[in-house]
Amino acid sequence: MSLLSVQNVTRRFGSLVAVDNVSMTVEPGELRAVIGPNGAGKTTFFNLISGFLRPTSGRIVFDGEDITDLLPARRVWRGIARTFQITEVFPELTVRENLRIAVEVAAGYRLRPWISRARSTEVDIRVDELVGLGGLGAVRDRLVGELSHGDQRANEIMMALALKPRLLLLDEPTAGMGDQETYEITQLIRRLHRDQRLTIVLIEHDMRVIFHLADRIMVLAEGAVLAEGTPAEIGADEAVQAAYLGQAA
Amino acid sequence: MGVSGKRAADVAVWVLLLTMPYWLNWVGGYTALGSRVLVLALAAMSLNFLLGFTGVLSFGHAAYFGLGVYGVGLTIKYLVPNTLIGMAVGVLVGGAAAVVIGALIVRLRGVYFAMVTIAFGQVFYFIAFRWNVVTGGDDGLSGWRRVPIDLGFTTIDILGNDKAFYYLAFICFAGAIAIMAALLRSPFGRTLLAIRENERRARFLGIPVEFHIWLSWVISCVFVSLAGTLYALLNNFADPHDLRWDQSGDFVIMAVLGGMRSFWGPLIGAAIFVVLQDYVSSETQNWMSFIGLFFVLVVLFFPRGVLGLMQRRTAA
Amino acid sequence: MAVAARGDRAAAMTQLVLFNLFNGLIIGAFYALMALGLSLILNLSGVINFAHGGFLAIGAYLAFAMMPYTGFWWALLLAPVLTAVIGLIVERVLIRRLYGRDPLYSLLLTFGLAFIFEDGLRYIWGPSTVPFATPDWLSASLSGQFFFLTGYRLFMVVLVVVAVVALFVILNRTRLGIRIRAGTLDLETVSVLGVNVRILRNLNFGLGAFLAGLAGVLAAGMLGLQPTIGSTLIMPSFVAIIIGGLGSLPGTLLGGLLIGAASGVVTVFFPSASEAVIYVMMGLVLLVRPRGLLGEEGRF
Numbered sequence: 001m002s003l004l005s006v007q008n009v010t011r012r013f014g015s016l017v018a019v020d021n022v023s024m025t026v027e028p029g030e031l032r033a034v035i036g037p038n039g040a041g042k043t044t045f046f047n048l049i050s051g052f053l054r055p056t057s058g059r060i061v062f063d064g065e066d067i068t069d070l071l072p073a074r075r076v077w078r079g080i081a082r083t084f085q086i087t088e089v090f091p092e093l094t095v096r097e098n099l100r101i102a103v104e105v106a107a108g109y110r111l112r113p114w115i116s117r118a119r120s121t122e123v124d125i126r127v128d129e130l131v132g133l134g135g136l137g138a139v140r141d142r143l144v145g146e147l148s149h150g151d152q153r154a155n156e157i158m159m160a161l162a163l164k165p166r167l168l169l170l171d172e173p174t175a176g177m178g179d180q181e182t183y184e185i186t187q188l189i190r191r192l193h194r195d196q197r198l199t200i201v202l203i204e205h206d207m208r209v210i211f212h213l214a215d216r217i218m219v220l221a222e223g224a225v226l227a228e229g230t231p232a233e234i235g236a237d238e239a240v241q242a243a244y245l246g247q248a249a
Numbered sequence: 250m251g252v253s254g255k256r257a258a259d260v261a262v263w264v265l266l267l268t269m270p271y272w273l274n275w276v277g278g279y280t281a282l283g284s285r286v287l288v289l290a291l292a293a294m295s296l297n298f299l300l301g302f303t304g305v306l307s308f309g310h311a312a313y314f315g316l317g318v319y320g321v322g323l324t325i326k327y328l329v330p331n332t333l334i335g336m337a338v339g340v341l342v343g344g345a346a347a348v349v350i351g352a353l354i355v356r357l358r359g360v361y362f363a364m365v366t367i368a369f370g371q372v373f374y375f376i377a378f379r380w381n382v383v384t385g386g387d388d389g390l391s392g393w394r395r396v397p398i399d400l401g402f403t404t405i406d407i408l409g410n411d412k413a414f415y416y417l418a419f420i421c422f423a424g425a426i427a428i429m430a431a432l433l434r435s436p437f438g439r440t441l442l443a444i445r446e447n448e449r450r451a452r453f454l455g456i457p458v459e460f461h462i463w464l465s466w467v468i469s470c471v472f473v474s475l476a477g478t479l480y481a482l483l484n485n486f487a488d489p490h491d492l493r494w495d496q497s498g499d500f501v502i503m504a505v506l507g508g509m510r511s512f513w514g515p516l517i518g519a520a521i522f523v524v525l526q527d528y529v530s531s532e533t534q535n536w537m538s539f540i541g542l543f544f545v546l547v548v549l550f551f552p553r554g555v556l557g558l559m560q561r562r563t564a565a
Numbered sequence: 566m567a568v569a570a571r572g573d574r575a576a577a578m579t580q581l582v583l584f585n586l587f588n589g590l591i592i593g594a595f596y597a598l599m600a601l602g603l604s605l606i607l608n609l610s611g612v613i614n615f616a617h618g619g620f621l622a623i624g625a626y627l628a629f630a631m632m633p634y635t636g637f638w639w640a641l642l643l644a645p646v647l648t649a650v651i652g653l654i655v656e657r658v659l660i661r662r663l664y665g666r667d668p669l670y671s672l673l674l675t676f677g678l679a680f681i682f683e684d685g686l687r688y689i690w691g692p693s694t695v696p697f698a699t700p701d702w703l704s705a706s707l708s709g710q711f712f713f714l715t716g717y718r719l720f721m722v723v724l725v726v727v728a729v730v731a732l733f734v735i736l737n738r739t740r741l742g743i744r745i746r747a748g749t750l751d752l753e754t755v756s757v758l759g760v761n762v763r764i765l766r767n768l769n770f771g772l773g774a775f776l777a778g779l780a781g782v783l784a785a786g787m788l789g790l791q792p793t794i795g796s797t798l799i800m801p802s803f804v805a806i807i808i809g810g811l812g813s814l815p816g817t818l819l820g821g822l823l824i825g826a827a828s829g830v831v832t833v834f835f836p837s838a839s840e841a842v843i844y845v846m847m848g849l850v851l852l853v854r855p856r857g858l859l860g861e862e863g864r865f
Contacts, residue, residue: 050453076455088453090446092510101443105454109436110461163454306669353851360613360668361811364803365851367613371800372844379837498676505673537684544677548670549662 001064003028003199004049004167009058011044018044020223026167031193031200033210036220037243042203043085045220046171050082051075063166081165085172087152091145095136095155098144099127102162134158134188150181154188161192168192168200174209186212219243262513266419270412280411281483284418286523288479291422293503293515295472298429300501301509303465304445306363308497309370313470315492316343317477319377319384322487326393332407333398336478343474344467351466355459367494374492390487418479425472430512432468441465498544506547508554517555582833589829590822591718594725595783597821599798600805601732602776604817607806608749609769611668612660615675617777617802618795619682624648624778625785625794626686629697637700645778652774656767679796687792697785721783728779729818745769749812804843808850810860819858
């Protein structure tokens with residue numbers, strides 16, 4: 001059974017159709033990329049999957065369950081985690097504090113007015129694991145708001161990972177980054193995909209990242225699906241080229 | 250400031266507070282003033298639980314303060330002349346109001362939330378003011394006093410003995426503060442920090458934001474009501490002015506002045522504010538202008554507060 | 566005989582209700598005027614202008630000071646203009662610095678200003694009520710049967726209507742107005758389009774202060790003038806905005822009229838509860854439709 005099944009989802013804002021009858025099926029363990037020109041509706045699409053917005057019509061099924069009307073926090077509990085186009089973290093807290101909160105919430109401790117030493121230690125261990133995985137060892141005690149773009153993004157991804165998600169949504173993880181940082185984030189995502197066997201859906205503009213990572217690609221343009229296929233197929237697709245070249249011109 | 254530095258500071262503060270009645274006279278104060286600082290500091294710190302640590306601006310906390318004030322006054326005057334029962338009533342009434350009102354407003358945010366808290370604050374002021382048969386109206390509720398606490402084996406004369414009252418206030422203060430501090434250090438407390446730092450991210454970690462804000466609101470208001478009961482007992486009087494928006498504003502400015510991001514900040518803010526207000530109102534008729542000017546200056550030049558300023562210095 | 570008496574009573578009751586309803590609408594129009602100024606500033610700049618009551622009082626006192634020299638009508642025109650100027654200065658010097666920051670700070674600042682204004686006015690003109698003279702012919706009652714319909718009240722309604730219409734014309738037909746409306750929706754885009762956002766905010770604040778000053782002159786004529794006039798009247802403005810909906814000027818107008826009408830009607834049956842009813846209405850609106858009657862979703 002597929003992990004995520006988006007069925008004919010449409011989202012309107014008044015007369016503007018941001019997402020137009022889009023369907024997508026993601027199998028467990030896949031790394032799917034969603035690409036398209038600016039304004040194609042990619043982030044709105046993510047907002048629909050993560051629960052930030054409700055679809056005007058259509059269904060979203062996650063692991064056999066209809067989550068179309070489920071609130072964002074509840075989708076997180078079901079196993080969907082996401083990052084945002086503009087990195088959303090806790091700027092005046094340190095990396096470890098950021099991760100600690102994520103780990104505690106994931107462990108179900110969010111309402112606890114007190115935590116035992118044993119559990120606290122468990123949390124610390126997990127936090128350090130994530131710090132290592134994200135390559136944040138050098139900056140673990142620094143305020144996240146002061147970190148480089150790449151480190152902030154890694155922090156955000158690690159926070160999402162702390163939630164032990166079954167589906168990870170990454171919205172333009174390499175946006176605004178230079179070559180070196182892009183490379184590091186790409187490596188991080190690859191590690192997550194391979195070692196943690198995470199199912200990942202990725203919005204990206206950077207083609208190198210896409211072709212490096214994606215199993216399949218879905219192309220959105222003006223809210224609708226333009227094409228779908230393997231990287232090779234998409235690379236050769238003329239309609240896709242036109243959509244992008246049209247943008248460039 | 251390292252961890253041991255913080256702990257030393259904590260100990261120093263507790264020692265100072267514990268012994269205040271004994272050294273306050275040397276610096277030109279008097280025990281009742283110390284009680285006043287303690288009570289208002291409790292109010293300001295309770296507000297700051299919501300404001301500085303959860304990131305939610307309430308400008309109507311005087312309502313719950315006032316419910317504590319009138320709760321204890323009305324109970325002692327009309328129901329049972331017993332201080333502890335009166336305090337319990339005050340806290341319960343304040344808490345109940347907070348539970349209900351919190352549920353109504355918790356979906357709102359930012360300026361809208363602040364406006365609504367102001368309006369609700371006004372509701373209670375208006376009730377205290379208008380229902381003068383019961384509350385004494387503009388004249389306030391007088392004709393009652395704090396009742397010495399009869400513990401069976403001994404009676405604590407909080408009425409005649411200023412020091413005794415101070416220690417009653419201190420015990421309440423210490424209990425409330427200890428609970429709040431423990432909560433802020435707990436996983437629950439950290440979810441509040443998360444909400445302050447980035448509400449969207451908190452929501453997308455799976456934190457039910459509205460529920461947690463409601464909890465923080467209720468905790469904050471309950472302890473402010475406690476402060477209100479102590480305040481009324483201190484003055485042997487219930488004043489509708491304790492419910493007005495300027496009282497709410499005073500609490501906020503105490504928190505900001507001392508430093509919203511630090512735990513002890515509001516205590517320092519309260520101390521400064523109380524002393525300043527005491528001094529200014531005895532010197533001039535136009536104390537209102539001075540307080541207003543004070544607000545303006547703090548906002549423009551001192552937004553991080555006293556402790557905020559100090560933190561920056563140690564970092565550099 | 567009994568039937569006729571009951572019929573009479575019903576008629577008298579109806580007239581009483583209508584009387585109070587109309588009275589309430591007049592007061593409501595006035596609340597709306599004040600609330601509109603507050604709403605303008607809130608919508609564009611996100612600032613809760615706690616000093617709005619102070620501007621109201623300043624307008625009233627300026628008119629009071631001017632009147633012996635200029636007469637009522639010129640004072641009515643000039644006092645709000647001067648109040649607007651003070652508003653422009655206050656925005657430029659103080660409030661402008663706080664825009665990027667947490668709304669907490671602008672609220673505290675205007676709060677402090679409210680204190681300074683009230684105390685300053687008390688210092689200059691004393692704490693007791695001063696006689697605010699309105700032209701005699703306005704005070705005369707216009708009708709024997711509807712004795713409440715004094716010329717002054719009618720005049721007030723007319724003036725409020727004129728002011729509100731003028732405001733909506735400004736907002737819909739002038740460049741400034743259109744920019745204010747656009748800025749309320751999306752300030753960033755407006756600035757990218759080349760509009761000087763600083764000046765826009767400044768003028769908008771001045772406009773809000775103008776409305777407050779105008780409301781002040783009118784209020785003084787009706788209620789009498791003392792330094793606390795601002796702080797007594799500011800709360801209904803808040804409630805009007807909350808009920809009408811944040812971000813909506815028509816909503817604010819509606820909110821003001823509603824609370825005026827409601828408290829007017831309630832006065833007939835429970836005179837002491839007439840003030841309380843506006844808070845009850847607020848509670849109901851928050852319960853049933855938290856964004857306000859005409860409020861936009863996601864505005865807050």
